[in-house]
Amino acid sequence: MAATASSSSDVPPLGKYLASNDKKTRDRAVKSLSAFLCDPSHDDLPKSELAKLWKGIFYCFWMSDKPLVQQALASEIAEIALQIPKTPAALAFLRGFWEALVREWPGIDRHRLDKYYMLVRRFVNASFRLLIRDEWDASVCTEYNTILSDKGGPLCPEDPRVPVGLAYHLADIYIEELDKALAAAEDPLPAPLGTLVAPFLALAARTPTKAAYDRLQSALLEPLLGALAPASPSEDEEGERRRKRARLASTEFEHLVQHMCVSQPKDGAVPAAVVRKALLKQIFDVAGEESTRDANRRKLFALYKSHTDEDDEDES
Structure with missing residues (x-):
């Protein structure tokens, strides 16, 4: 299979091999794909050619039909992002x-949905490891956020093609995968949390659907704010409000709490209370932006107020 030749004319055949009905052919094509993309001469591959490759990759994963095979293939494809020099x-x-994924998602049937959710997890984790490797370089983080938020990205509030289930899944797993990536890294620089949550706050501000906003708040913002909150006093002292927050913060994100900052990783880690205060201010600022929808503005201000009131009570 001549899939690793250097000219861009070899891309369409490689895409066809990736989507082959024969598993051995697909397996060889994935190996060739990694070699092809890691070749420096293909660093500037035209977007149209990369799209052809991704169509082949998508259907390569589509045809993986056993859980262990799916898991191995998902990891192998995601790791390519870290192998590209x-x-x-x-x-x-x-x-x-x-x-x-945004383009092909409507065609995914319910029987295949879970394996694509797994693929998303692998790519989110690999993306964070790439950012860690680049020491959270500001320009790289900005570009990554742009990828997520631009038209065609999974967190773009203005693109009607974006499936809501994809944004929901990202909200569910994003901080968890960040925590895992930090846990796997050796002495990582602190994660710039304010930068990393910015695309989700932008979506929370501008999404036209109540369900999407509610999912972002319940799956990402509330658990994150809960994890950054000071240790709770006894249940007898705090009562139902603390019990509710404890349920929301059932995941503590311990590695993130130890390795985080607001926006300047090279200045070192920042205490959770400082990051929480900055995150609440970020929520307040986003709520006040002109582009924020009125219904979402009210909810964001309410979220800000509920947590700042809690912090004031903690300090009293």
């Missing part, structure tokens, strides 16, 4: 992933 080319690969 140059970060801009790796980011282009990630952009291709999200654009392909």
Whole structure:
């Protein structure tokens, strides 16, 4: 299979091999794909050619039909982002992933949905490990956020093609996968939490659907704010309000809490209380932006107020 030749004319055949009905052919194509994309001569692969590759990758994963095979393939494909030597080319690969997923998602039947959710997890985790490897470089983080929020990205509030289930799943897993990536890294620089949650706050501000806003708040913002809150006093002292917050913060994100900052990783880790205060201010600022929908504005201000009131009570 001549899938690793250097000219872009070899991309369509590689895409066909990836979507082959024969598993051995697909397996060889995935190996060739990694070699092809890691070749520096393909760093500037045209977007149209990358889209053809991603169509092949999508259907390669589509035809994986056993759980262990699916898990191994998901990991192998996601790891390519870390094998590509140059970060801009790796980011282009990630952009291709999200654009392909948004484009092809409506055709995924319910029997295959879970395995694509797993693939998303693998890519989110690999993306965080890429950002960690690049020491949370500000320009790289900005580009990654742009990939998520641009038209064709999974968190774009203005793109009607974006399936709500994809944004929901990202909200469910995003901080969890960040915590896992930090746990797996050796002495990582602190994660710039204010930067990383910005696309979700933008979506919370501008999403036209109540369900999407509610999911972002319940699955991401509330658990995160809960994890950053000071240790609770006894149940007898705090009562139902504390019990409710404890349920919301059932995941503590211990590695994130130990390795985080607001926006400047090279200045070192920042205490949870400081990050929480900055995150609440970020929520307040987003709520006040002109582009924020009125219904969402009220909810964001209410979220800000409920947590600042709790903090005031903690300090009293």
